[in-house]
Amino acid sequence: MSEEYDVEFVERGDREARFLVRGITPGFANGIRRAMVADVPTMAIDTVRFIENSSVMFDEQLALRLGLVPLTTPPEGEFVEDDTVTLSIDVEGPATAYSGDLVSSDSLVEPADENVPIIELKDGQRLEAEADARLERGKDHAKHQGGVAVGYRHLQRVEVVDDLPEFQEPESQIVRGVVEENGELVPTSEFDHDLSTRHPGKEIRLEDVPNAFVFHVETDGSFSVEELVTRAVDSIEARATELEDAVQL
Amino acid sequence: MSYKCSRCKRDVQLDEYGGVRCPYCGHRVLLKERSRDVKEVGVR
Numbered sequence: 031m032s033e034e035y036d037v038e039f040v041e042r043g044d045r046e047a048r049f050l051v052r053g054i055t056p057g058f059a060n061g062i063r064r065a066m067v068a069d070v071p072t073m074a075i076d077t078v079r080f081i082e083n084s085s086v087m088f089d090e091q092l093a094l095r096l097g098l099v100p101l102t103t104p105p106e107g108e109f110v111e112d113d114t115v116t117l118s119i120d121v122e123g124p125a126t127a128y129s130g131d132l133v134s135s136d137s138l139v140e141p142a143d144e145n146v147p148i149i150e151l152k153d154g155q156r157l158e159a160e161a162d163a164r165l166e167r168g169k170d171h172a173k174h175q176g177g178v179a180v181g182y183r184h185l186q187r188v189e190v191v192d193d194l195p196e197f198q199e200p201e202s203q204i205v206r207g208v209v210e211e212n213g214e215l216v217p218t219s220e221f222d223h224d225l226s227t228r229h230p231g232k233e234i235r236l237e238d239v240p241n242a243f244v245f246h247v248e249t250d251g252s253f254s255v256e257e258l259v260t261r262a263v264d265s266i267e268a269r270a271t272e273l274e275d276a277v278q279l
Numbered sequence: 280m281s282y283k284c285s286r287c288k289r290d291v292q293l294d295e296y297g298g299v300r301c302p303y304c305g306h307r308v309l310l311k312e313r314s315r316d317v318k319e320v321g322v323r
């Protein structure tokens with residue numbers, strides 16, 4: 031891409047982050063959000079072979095639960111779409127089968143969380159199964175969505191205009207996310223999301239900053255937020271290049 | 280077809296003429312055993 035965008039992190043965690051992007055259009059911001067949700071391939075269980083299931087649940091129900099277990103996704107280039115990795119589980123009751131009981135044949139693909147309960151087994155019950163995980167995109171099935179809570183808001187600029195008239199009752203002014211005040215980014219959680227507590231007795235003007243968006247991204251553990259955003263932007267670039275090549279005469 | 284008697288827990292083979300009854304204890308509630316085959320299920 032020829033243009034450069036200004037990106038500034040407000041909160042940065044491994045699975046959750048909030049960052050500001052300046053210089054993008056609303057359409058492009060939505061494109062990034064959609065790419066994060068639907069276009070970044072992740073690993074998820076696609077077929078399960080049940081060797082023994084004497085639990086109280088049907089094979090199909092357990093297969094759906096196994097499919098929703100988030101798996102770590104290998105670095106780009108290690109796998110191509112539709113590649114599979116086999117995982118197995120063997121738990122005998124009385125015990126609860128957790129996602130951590132899944133044993134993978136490849137150390138790059140493992141359950142992202144070890145404490146997702148799959149089924150509670152009573153005395154004498156047993157679950158033994160083998161599962162194939164496949165690399166696919168979120169648009170094929172929701173279990174392949176790497177970004178689970180992805181959204182954005184316009185960045186809002188706060189300006190103190192004047193004092194409130196002497197006898198006017200102060201009204202609460204609720205804002206969410208991050209606001210810009212005197213050129214600084216302030217998370218609204220710092221003042222309980224209410225501008226009237228931050229500036230008591232003041233008249234406040236709030237306006238959208240053009241072409242500046244605050245993204246809030248949370249992943250299911252397949253990869254870090256940074257990786258998710260980078261892969262999403264790469265997928266947009268790849269599709270744009272493909273389109274450019276296709277329409278050239 | 281393999282079944283298990285719900286009272287005496289013994290394995291029972293049903294035939295066409297014997298009716299639904301345990302030949303050992305006469306109980307008429309039989310449970311169908313799960314097949315030993317590996318079952319493949321798609322996650323969709």
